[in-house]
Amino acid sequence: MEHARLVDAMEALVRELQDRIVAGLEAVDGAGRFARDEWQRPGGGGGVTRVLAEGERIEKAGVNVSRVHGAVPPRMAARLPGDGDTFAAVGLSIVVHPRNPRAPTTHANVRLLARGSKAWFGGGADLTPYYLFEEDAAHFHRELRGACERHRPGDYPSFKRTCDAYFYLPHRGEHRGVGGIFFEDLGGDPWKELAFVEDLGRTFPRAYLPVLERRAGLPWGEREREWQEIRRGRYVEFNLLHDRGTVFGLETGGRTESILMSLPPRVRWCYDHHPAPGTEEERLLQVIRAPRDWA
């Protein structure tokens, strides 16, 4: 494998990031602890899935790493760039569903794919609030922009637009949330891309944990809970209808429970639900229908 050293370095990185991010989330939660499942992939490789369920402030979170390799599956052969019959993939995926409806859900991932002479990174991070706090969206975006500026000066606006375009539900006319950044296959020196991805992984807790910390204690009741669970339905719709990682992972025999850890713990679907004009709930809809510049 031409990029063996790069793949090894990425694996060491995502394992370290996993430990750090798990520790950071446990510290903010204060009570919940992440369980640990190690799994093997029959075709080669495996991963470590860490899931926290029913914490104090975190209702469900997953922080997963995987390193898989082997023969390119037939279904992937035409879709996967690069050349040759073998591939390797290393990834870190994070999803956090807080209990408090005033605290936003977040998702982040970084990944490296290698096939023959080609190796490329992808990843991103985005924020899905149920109630809009503009300062949270601005803080999250500014931290991500900082990571971009340190490694890819000038690229944040296009990464932000790519994120807005990707996390979009056409049948709802809604974006998933207030966005973040998203990128794939940037080209250039892969070791420099690894440094960018590393910075992004270290930046993520600074972008999200303070937001979780300051919203997790706010008061909420049945009204806020209902709205959160309805909006979580949109999260499910996006992940199962559109998310390439989810659909591709399930199609190619990935570990189902690790892939679907992203789905929220409790969800509602109410027929034709519309928040009343002028409410906080409607204010959220306005911003997810027309993305803003936050950073």
Next chain:
Amino acid sequence: MEHARLVDAMEALVRELQDRIVAGLEAVDGAGRFARDEWQRPGGGGGVTRVLAEGERIEKAGVNVSRVHGAVPPRMAARLPGDGDTFAAVGLSIVVHPRNPRAPTTHANVRLLARGSKAWFGGGADLTPYYLFEEDAAHFHRELRGACERHRPGDYPSFKRTCDAYFYLPHRGEHRGVGGIFFEDLGGDPWKELAFVEDLGRTFPRAYLPVLERRAGLPWGEREREWQEIRRGRYVEFNLLHDRGTVFGLETGGRTESILMSLPPRVRWCYDHHPAPGTEEERLLQVIRAPRDWA
């Protein structure tokens, strides 16, 4: 339009069936009433969506009819059989999610598509229990088999197998429930197919309502509710990942709220949940992993 009379006859049928099935479900529920939403399709046609939410015994149900027509959408052109640039489609879709976890969810639909010289019917009905009552599965299948025998003698076994094959979640290794029948584009005289579809629509309440009636009053608690909500998660996974009607409807600009009325009202996703060996919950898993003959 070559099949205008057939399309008109199907529309009259599905409207009558809608009224009957709504009345039957309201009678069994005893308290809830179906709301009525009439909608127009910009490209031609429209429909009537009837939804019952938070009834006494029915937590959520939808009984929808639509008749749409117009230019064949570009995305459909290659996938849709027949010839010519215009199409018509008439359909009835039913989904019932009872409140009591011991009462099964059901789904049924019948539809007619016409394009140029070709007109063809499709449809089916299936049962998704959370707890297995063998007599319920047998009753449901026997009623459906009866409708098949009256119009398509000898075809029930293949319609049953088609249903088992269709309602399958490969990433779970599970069928959606205990099946039923499913068929599409049978060929032959379309007026005879219409008579079959009519019989199926009249048979459906006899197949399902007695089952709902006898399970809706059984005792249940938090354990059964948790299991029901976890299993409803599989229902969501099937509909958003695999159901052709759902995915196709959303892709081609169908009315989102009418299409997604099929999704259950309250759903849970628990990481890596497994019922204990020997429990009722595990007994259900066995039967949805290995379909049986019920009729």
